[in-house]
Amino acid sequence: MVAGYAVIDVETTGLRPSWHDRIIEIGIVHTDTAGRVTGEWSTLVNPERDLGPQRIHGISAADIRHAPTFKEVVGTLIGLLRDRVPVAHNLRFDSDFLQHEFARIGTPISPLHDFGVCTMTQARQFLPRAPRNLAGCCAMADIPLDGHHDALIDARAAARLLRHYLDLTSPNCPWPAALSATTSIAWPALEGNAAWVSRGVSAKRENHFLSRILDRVPQAAQPVRAEPYLALLDQVLLDHHISGAEADALVELAASLELGRADLERLHCDYLAAIGRAALADGIVTDAERRELELVAALLHLPSTAVEQALAEGAKSASTPVPRFELHPGDHVVFTGEMDDGREIWEERARQAGYLPHPNVTKKVRLLVASDPDSLSGKARKARAYGVPIITPDAFARMLS
Template sequence: MTSSPAGYSVIDVETTGLRASWHDRVIEIGVVHTDLDGRVTGEWSTLVNPERDLGPQRIHGISAADIRHAPTFKEIAGAVAGLLRGRVPVGHNLSFDTGFLDAEFTRIGVTTPLLGVVGVCTMAEAQRFLPHAPRNLAGCCAIADIPLDGHHDALIDAHAAAALLRHYLDLSRPHSPWPAALTSCAAAEWPPYAGGDAPWVRRGVSAERQHHFLARILDRVPQAAQPVQATTYLALLDQVLLDHHISASEADALVDLATTLGLCRAELDRLHRDYLLTLAQAALADGVVTSEERHELDLIAGLLHLPASATDEALTETATRTPSASPRFALREGDLVVFTGEMTEGRETWENRARQAGYVPHANVTKKVRLVIAADPDSLSGKARKARAYGIPIVTPEAFTRLLI
């Protein structure tokens, strides 16, 4: 029995790259439903964990910190199938979006009619409805007087394509320009897929969910931390703060270690003050604290949730107290370093800088590697995951630049 046409399902995906047939993956999906007249009837969007690095983040703007909270495609496949079933797929450069979605379904063993069903490509249809418009989404929207703010956000782009769809439908009245597509999509057979209905996650989730790591440490009656506990924790803290930033993955590592060592918040506060004191002593070693050194001390104090007065207190205390031992991380000539992720400057440029500083760029992460430099410190790349498993610090390119000075 043939179902009646339900309308259109306007889709957009953000991806790690351009090749669905290779190893690139979907990292965000936006879906907008419209009725037969192009009126919006619903919207859905989620980030998708590709279980690899995120590719050109400067383009799509998605952070690994957010992706850590996102479902995999398998975990939302049932919901995605339900949003597409019985509707005409629409997209700007539709073959790109359907190609990636079909590849994701194929990876989990699900065969869909996505690539065999006729759809509406608002880019291709622009030749008929917007003959002087450029091919890209922004250009078509400009000609059709459709606002487009936040380009390369899947839901925003899906809404823009939906607005183009309605514009085309309005220009076609009273006739439907795609009756055959409506009929064939309504009749297309989608395989039943049970499950895969995990909660969808939007951008910015990390900021909403991720509290400062100290807030996740139990507050109990403090006991004096043993030297081995202090040394172990401070060694990790020093690695974490190499790039003057605590990533979501690093915060998790600090919480896990503090919990394993049985350290409470009061004990961590003391260790953090000792760590700041060590930095203050290093800054005062030549008798002068420069503005740059002061800025670094204030920055570290803020990252550790120490009070605004902590830096002044540490600088004053350096003359009267010897801090607890705090091992400092430092690269040595001949150390192996690994780069991962798409950086603003090419990989070869960074590797040459490392060689000039006496370090050895390495292709893979092994236990002999001393440092991993990642475009995103929360990277999900295989190299980054292996580095975390081996306890190798991961820093940003900017932090690595400071180590070269």
């Protein structure tokens, strides 16, 4: 017996699964056979690659780091689709991506668009003057659509379109063939019931990295132990941001060096003093230099008095030396992800500054510029393995200037 409809929307890294684009978010809304909503579910999905046009779907790699893979949610997904008519706005698009994801885990499925309902196609009959896109159909049917390109929000909107179509034909069902075909679909028996993960999870789960450092008995910071940590800290703060992956790296290194919170607080003060010393080199601390000091202090959770203390320490010639990252002419720089001006423009800027854009990350590469510093691209994963700093395009622009 048909349980009702399963209205689906997927957000993806691009438009073509045949070009290795992947699903990164799934939203499903259940309705009964009259179109009344009975439940909903959504989750981010880790594609184990970069996220494509983030300016469109608005999903961050920081959130994706916490998300399950498709294989880990497939059991839940099958349970949500079984004995229901699949529905989507542009069902072929969603169907193609789901087919490819199932094929990747070795379990092919039938094309959903062969027996489902596409609210975009049906708009020709029920909303003949509406544009084909979801926003246009919703506007014509007086359905609100706030937060477009969020999978669950779009699935809710498509579910309301479905209800609109059903109301226009009530009490008859306009798709009897779809209802009858659904009951004969044999879904694979797969397990995988990972917890769903929503947008914004990183802000909820990721405390400041210092909160993850053990409180060990304070020890005198030995230079041989402090230098690797300070060098990594300098790389992390190149773009005035501590990504989730960078926070993990700092915590892991601190643990391997047996550094406690008191040790790190002292090293962070040393690092801030080094920046203060650089600012004082010409005898004047500019507004921009002070803003940088204040930003770094905030990123390291240092007290409000830390900047003045750093400037006082920086004026002392005996201050602890801190390694600073620098690019030199001829250094190799790699770019990854979709950037506002296009990757080719950024590569040309690097050339004009004397650096050498490189297509892939190798041990000779000095810097990776990524549209998202938590990027899951192959280049980003290799950069982290080699200890290559990852910074944003904005940070690279500051370095160029």
